[in-house]
Amino acid sequence: MQTLTDFLSSNGIDADLQQLLSTLAECGVEISELVRGGALAGVLGATESENVQGETQKKLDVIANDLIKAKLAAQPLVNALASEEEDYVVACHSDGKFLVSFDPLDGSSNIDINSLVGTIFSVLPAQNGIEGEAAFMQPGRNQLAACYMLYGPATVLALSTGNGTIMFTLDPRDGQFKLVDEAVTVPADTAEFAINTSNQRFWQPAMQSYIADLLVGKEGKREKNFNMRWIAAMVGDVHRVLSRGGIFMYPQDSKNVAKPFKLRLMYEANPMAMLVEQAGGIASTGYETIMDIQPTDIHQRVAVILGSANEVETCLEYHK
Numbered sequence: 516m517q518t519l520t521d522f523l524s525s526n527g528i529d530a531d532l533q534q535l536l537s538t539l540a541e542c543g544v545e546i547s548e549l550v551r552g553g554a555l556a557g558v559l560g561a562t563e564s565e566n567v568q569g570e571t572q573k574k575l576d577v578i579a580n581d582l583i584k585a586k587l588a589a590q591p592l593v594n595a596l597a598s599e600e601e602d603y604v605v606a607c608h609s610d611g612k613f614l615v616s617f618d619p620l621d622g623s624s625n626i627d628i629n630s631l632v633g634t635i636f637s638v639l640p641a642q643n644g645i646e647g648e649a650a651f652m653q654p655g656r657n658q659l660a661a662c663y664m665l666y667g668p669a670t671v672l673a674l675s676t677g678n679g680t681i682m683f684t685l686d687p688r689d690g691q692f693k694l695v696d697e698a699v700t701v702p703a704d705t706a707e708f709a710i711n712t713s714n715q716r717f718w719q720p721a722m723q724s725y726i727a728d729l730l731v732g733k734e735g736k737r738e739k740n741f742n743m744r745w746i747a748a749m750v751g752d753v754h755r756v757l758s759r760g761g762i763f764m765y766p767q768d769s770k771n772v773a774k775p776f777k778l779r780l781m782y783e784a785n786p787m788a789m790l791v792e793q794a795g796g797i798a799s800t801g802y803e804t805i806m807d808i809q810p811t812d813i814h815q816r817v818a819v820i821l822g823s824a825n826e827v828e829t830c831l832e833y834h835k
């Protein structure tokens with residue numbers, strides 16, 4: 516079976532990007548081991564601190580962040596990094612050619628219940644003469660690579676370098692990621708949706724009507740029944756969408772007027788949008804294609820509607 520390293524070297528990917536992606540994969544292997552250890556590895560529970568977004572940091576959020584930060588800082592190709600758990604951009608090597616944004620641990624509320632969590636990476640090109648946060652202010656369209664590792668019953672790595680979406684599984688026998696799908700395809704149609712319905716009363720009218728029509732099923736204008744899933748880890752929900760199709764939504768809500776959106780553009784929405792688009796799906800906010808958004812802040816949040824092309828298009832109709 517082809518390893519990640521073999522795949523990267525035989526598919527015309529820039530040699531430096533290959534090296535960076537191998538470093539990201541190494542991070543995934545190490546975090547995967549910590550996740551597997553659970554309480555025995557001392558990684559469960561919360562810390563005393565909050566991140567810049569006012570969220571209590573779990574121990575594993577901090578451990579995963581420190582591990583990735585150390586590995587990336589030691590990689591001369593990395594110019595700077597931005598993380599969910601870092602208030603500011605961290606400068607690394609001024610002549611490095613890559614900017615890396617990451618969510619060290621996605622699905623933090625799942626850690627202590629032994630449910631799905633993952634790590635998400637987005638790689639942008641460094642910009643000559645532009646430093647700090649300003650360098651990261653590029654639309655997702657500029658991403659050189661997007662990748663996540665999902666720590667589930669198997670550890671899985673999904674990757675796109677702009678030429679389709681590819682899936683690997685970690686082989687526990689030799690610690691290598693092995694190719695399992697070289698052309699991930701999201702079916703255009705689906706009968707499965709994912710949204711946190713506890714926020715229903717806070718959604719905007721467009722999302723209210725769209726979900727109401729899904730719930731009426733066969734008896735309503737959609738004339739078919741829909742199933743629902745919610746993993747509470749975007750990485751798990753997107754993995755399901757890449758595996759069998761579906762529509763995943765985290766729309767705008769008015770629960771907390773100071774925070775109308777939940778998911779972060781730079782290290783959640785953009786990389787997932789690239790992986791989904793490269794597999795034939797669509798990723799939008801409802802009003803704008805995610806990867807076309809011009810960022811203004813590394814921790815900026817956006818609405819996310821992604822997945823099976825025809826179903827996302829149907830949902831977007833409600834937003835017109």
Ligand SMILES: O=P(O)(O)OC[C@H]1O[C@](O)(COP(=O)(O)O)[C@@H](O)[C@@H]1O
Pocket residue numbers: 599618620621622623624711747748749750765777
């Ligand atoms: O708490 P909710 O509303 O179920 O939200 C779940 C969403 O929040 C997130 O967990 C946010 O990510 P973090 O765990 O990295 O903060 C997403 O992965 C997930 O889709």
Ligand SMILES: [Mg+2]
Pocket residue numbers: 618620621622749783
């Ligand atoms: Mg996250």
Ligand SMILES: [Mg+2]
Pocket residue numbers: 576599618619620621622623
């Ligand atoms: Mg996180």
